[in-house]
Amino acid sequence: MPATAQQISDFREDIGDVGSPPIFDDDAVNRIYDRAIAAYSDAETYEAEMRVIGIRQLLADAAKRVSYKQNQSSENMSDVFKHLKQLLDLWQGIRDDAASASSGGGAVWGSLRKKPSRSYEVPDS
Secondary structure: OOOOHHHHHHHHHHHOOOOOOOOOOHHHHHHHHHHHHHHOOOHHHHHHHHHHHHHHHHHHHHOOOOEEEEOOEEEEOOHHHHHHHHHHHHHHHHHHHHHHHHOOOOOOOOOOOOOOOOOOOOOOO
16 A cells, blocks of 8 residues: 555655655655555554654765865765754654554553562572
8 A cells, every 4th residue: 555645745844855856756655655564553653664764765875975175165965964863863763652652651560479589698618
């Protein structure tokens, strides 16, 4: 099942793919969608996973970029990697929060069934 037009649009907006033509075409977004939905079952989590996968692919491309400086002008293309890494950390946190919320995560309280046995140390003689 392919991603809806709204999901594709939201994906592009959330990762900053707003140029013309977009970095990710519809087929690429649908492949990312398939990978995300295979990993997670609830909508909020797999949509966050879509962003994580997309940003990882952008990171792979950004790793090749270098900064350039000549005289008074400079172009810091290596900063793109740093900013994408921060964006990736943000979306991984959102995905992890959504995954723990959907799985009913949280603290599990319980008690011991029996009293633990006491351990005695016997010095060597």
